[in-house]
Amino acid sequence: MAMRLDGKIELVAGAFSSNAEKSRLSGEDLLLDPNRVYPHYKTMVERELQLPVGQRIDFVSIVTPNRTHVPVAKAFLESGFNVVCDKPLAFNLQEAIELEQLVRRTGKVFALTHNYTGYPMVKEARELVRRGELGKLMKVVVEYPQGWLINPIDEEGQKQAAWRTNPEQAGASSCVGDIGTHAENLTRYITGLEIDEICADFTTFVKGRLLEDDANLLVRFKGGARGVLYASQISVGEENSLTIRVYGTKASLEWHQEDPNDLIVKYPDAPRRVYRRGNAYLSDVAKRFTRIPAGHPEAFLEAFANIYVEAARAIDAEVNGHPIPADCDFPTVKDGLEGMLFIATAVQSAKGGAVWTKMANG
């Protein structure tokens, strides 16, 4: 839906299941040309390559469990296709490092769907930080509580739950890998702060589960700022309550993903301000990513589409042999690598019993 929103991207081919028949049926459902519905991603690479240039896909979108991100991405990149990929970037850090190198080597566009950074008011938040409205940053509190894994639905066959909590599909972390990385990415996007070290306390509350379903982290950023970051899948009654608060010497800001059209800015000596999406007083970047007028709310899909819009701009340039526009604003393989470093560091800290651990290097 996010891809379709702006009418610039058309789904023309795909491998929709490891089961050939299922893939065929999905393709039918999506009204695709049956010749371009493939039983496997390798077939897809091969057969798309056989099409004349100009008729091939411009990019592939990878929306599979973590385990397969890198093999699939590699196959497409090495055959000259651009890639849009789900986060986290890879199954493990080693893979991520290799993929980052491959992307650099091929020069292809690689976009990662850290979709929350697509919200216009997140972009406004970044602008406020950049132009110094908050002063020097001192503290970040970022949280991503969910409650959907409070029951062992992973054991009961819920597919989304099953692979996310399975170390063979998800990697070394469930909660931090799935949503903690969003918190980390959102923090970095808005603040530009780099993590120096973390102390990560992982808990697995639901019996039988192999990976953590709750993670509380203390964070020390380079330059002296401090942070609290937590993610949880067992916080009953929470949906996707990603929230960030950033405190500087001059002002602070607050943004809630579940109420994404507002950005609250607090001052020590002036009334609070509520910036609202769609208004003329916002920065150009917030306006650039806004589709409809103020008061007619935008939400998740538009934010997601903003990632696609920007990736598509870059891909369009790449496909047409132009340089990629400097102002393209989407998460790249570097963000993905940062996320994997964060996950690896958190896992290492947690394994040591929640000890302070320096951020790993890429």
Place this chain on the structure above:
Amino acid sequence: MAMRLDGKIELVAGAFSSNAEKSRLSGEDLLLDPNRVYPHYKTMVERELQLPVGQRIDFVSIVTPNRTHVPVAKAFLESGFNVVCDKPLAFNLQEAIELEQLVRRTGKVFALTHNYTGYPMVKEARELVRRGELGKLMKVVVEYPQGWLINPIDEEGQKQAAWRTNPEQAGASSCVGDIGTHAENLTRYITGLEIDEICADFTTFVKGRLLEDDANLLVRFKGGARGVLYASQISVGEENSLTIRVYGTKASLEWHQEDPNDLIVKYPDAPRRVYRRGNAYLSDVAKRFTRIPAGHPEAFLEAFANIYVEAARAIDAEVNGHPIPADCDFPTVKDGLEGMLFIATAVQSAKGGAVWTKMANG
């Protein structure tokens, strides 16, 4: 965007401006076949009719100023096309009555984009009323304040403002015609109440403007319920703050368009409840119109798309010679006629100095 969202509707033809060149350029921009970009709606009707059945448009979407709704709709209906049309239905009541008859006569699908009724939590509200959760309804407070017309931007060439405040384009009312009808339609959709009489106080606050930019109404419903309904275009600082509260003998409900994923229900003797979009505890109808999980907010576009989804279901049936599914849930020409009756009654009341006026009959 709303049409594109679900991938079931494709824009293939259009007349995008009364200026042929502008229309051509718009079509180009939309990547349309130049042969199906027309300089005028009449040309469009003629030329689409010349295409073989199956290649013609399935329906036309009318998004022009009020004055042209009916002529355009008539031309397409009479040539056998289905129609989706902006509200209000018509330029005046007489036109509306005739159009309603024409739709009945032709048997074509006619959908009106009272888009706010597409929100899932509005549908949940209707369900709560229908299954008696609120008891007998006693009072409705519905408001739609906007502030965008506080300055005479209509005189300064802002096109959207100019036609909406011009009686030759908009008809006998600006504020009630443009947004008061949304309040009326939302009320009727949720409560099922029928208006018996109204007392409408119109004001034109901005000098030189010919139609009202603020309207306060008292409402008496059949059966004894009472209401307050107001709409305003000069309420500075408001965006699209459409809000409804419905009070029954057993409970009351509250919904805000700017925060559309929540529905608040209040009881005399129990904690308030906040129903949130996307949850399993909601009624089937709210779930049917939901695309993404709870906590990932949906908003205006999805609501708008829900009108298209349902209209498209009906149109699909019509085009294929099937009966229109009974559960199709979109505003029809009858809703449009009700809206025009409401506008006409409000205008009459206001002209008399805000006197109680019985609802006109269709």
Place this chain on the structure above:
Amino acid sequence: MAMRLDGKIELVAGAFSSNAEKSRLSGEDLLLDPNRVYPHYKTMVERELQLPVGQRIDFVSIVTPNRTHVPVAKAFLESGFNVVCDKPLAFNLQEAIELEQLVRRTGKVFALTHNYTGYPMVKEARELVRRGELGKLMKVVVEYPQGWLINPIDEEGQKQAAWRTNPEQAGASSCVGDIGTHAENLTRYITGLEIDEICADFTTFVKGRLLEDDANLLVRFKGGARGVLYASQISVGEENSLTIRVYGTKASLEWHQEDPNDLIVKYPDAPRRVYRRGNAYLSDVAKRFTRIPAGHPEAFLEAFANIYVEAARAIDAEVNGHPIPADCDFPTVKDGLEGMLFIATAVQSAKGGAVWTKMANG
């Protein structure tokens, strides 16, 4: 409690019931000197007068049903006592007019407990209006919904309900008299606007009740501003949701009694501002009526106490023969008379079937 809060007022005498024994017991409970607990207000006047000057009460506080406000007030005023009295001022307009004259004649202090104007953020709202922050005022929406009378508890012996809905105790109006006047008073306090004419639609929803339990009003102010004012006792699930929104040409403001520490100001072209009680950036008048720091909320009792504080300042001056300080900020008998004029006008409009009625003159 509100009287006690600041330690400046001590309850030393009283007539607490028309039943002498009950009055005695109440006095005992309040740890009063039994000699100053009286069986009747007349006895109280007589006996307090017999005490030496300096030992008498400084003022009487009248917290009885409407019917007795004026007789009691008269008795005390005529004997030289100052008065603090519940609203509405009187049982009917004639009484109110006479009382206002009496107060003027005696020169005594007469304070009316329109307590909501005691909230610091209401005072800040008035300041914003006064210094032109909102521009010229155009529209007011003020509402006071309650739900406590949805059931016939007045028939079931609930005392507070019984007298308020009894025309022999409450006067010609229940809902408007009890809470509509608060809405009217709050509007006048903040905006300074004077009502020119109103159209009042009264309804009695609960069978057997003799006075209205719901009232919806359209208002035209002198100078062209318009308003919506409603009050309700049958709005199920509402508690004391007094809310006001004031729209000017430059900005608008919004305040909720149930969330009284915030004042929201909205602009056409700038982020919304949330003024919060207790901060240094507020006006002097808001700060003068604040007791504890920002973020430690204040509420109803403090607002009520602010009325007493100011009345006490005036009474202190009166008792000591000083002129009453010009900046004393409490509702007076004139406010009470305005309220009675409002009630009388609303009742007259409603009796005529909700016809436009010019505000009565005092």
Place this chain on the structure above:
Amino acid sequence: MAMRLDGKIELVAGAFSSNAEKSRLSGEDLLLDPNRVYPHYKTMVERELQLPVGQRIDFVSIVTPNRTHVPVAKAFLESGFNVVCDKPLAFNLQEAIELEQLVRRTGKVFALTHNYTGYPMVKEARELVRRGELGKLMKVVVEYPQGWLINPIDEEGQKQAAWRTNPEQAGASSCVGDIGTHAENLTRYITGLEIDEICADFTTFVKGRLLEDDANLLVRFKGGARGVLYASQISVGEENSLTIRVYGTKASLEWHQEDPNDLIVKYPDAPRRVYRRGNAYLSDVAKRFTRIPAGHPEAFLEAFANIYVEAARAIDAEVNGHPIPADCDFPTVKDGLEGMLFIATAVQSAKGGAVWTKMANG
């Protein structure tokens, strides 16, 4: 003000400053008998003891900097007076341990003003936990951000700031000692959970300050629950935003001190509930601590007064030789000792570089 609110406590004596003249003037201002205004707490103890039993103070209220809590408390306890004391209990842990023993030995009432536990909706929260509404508790997130110490006002002579950040007055911690203990106490009050170990990251952001002005803690509770607790004095724009969220297996709850009349309860499979103070559906304990009807908000002073009300009940019993009622609900010296253990443990953890540290034993 909180003491005065219910008319059960009268201020009759005091030592208001270490400067005798200042103390005298304060006493005058408070309308006290000059004979009972003392230049020093020791004089106060001596001279009150010389008064006949029945004319002496019933208890002393200690509202001095931390350093003096224990010496003053000891002097009064040892002379047979009951004590109400500000938190934290003592200057250091050793003092706290001795004081707790002294209180036990003397059998006197000792109340600590952890005032936030006086809010009715905090009591309701405890009730919900106690009766199992939340299931087994798994996670607590509690935060107390303030921003008032962002500037070095302690260096500029602001008295409240100066002693709180001075280790010779405040003890080994500023931020945790002053407000972190409130977070700890609130958590223990609502959940009953006992802390097993903590990891505390202290930061001093303002140059020249000797104690931490920001503290982020991870918490492990006995029984397996986990927590995040933070307190901050440099979170610009925050006032007293104490907030707690408690997650169980069946439901979760959320309460905000700045919006204290609401308690939000979230379920995995049902609409959220908002419990509101003053309603009949609340538990007896929440109702017992409520003074005014629903919708007329109560706030900080009433909560504070609730601590006094309960302490006064106990003191009244003690003074009259009765057993202290079992249901008295106020923080005691044991809570104070727990708080000091918490502070000491946090300081130790922080000194070690934020290492996991087992909770100290009393």
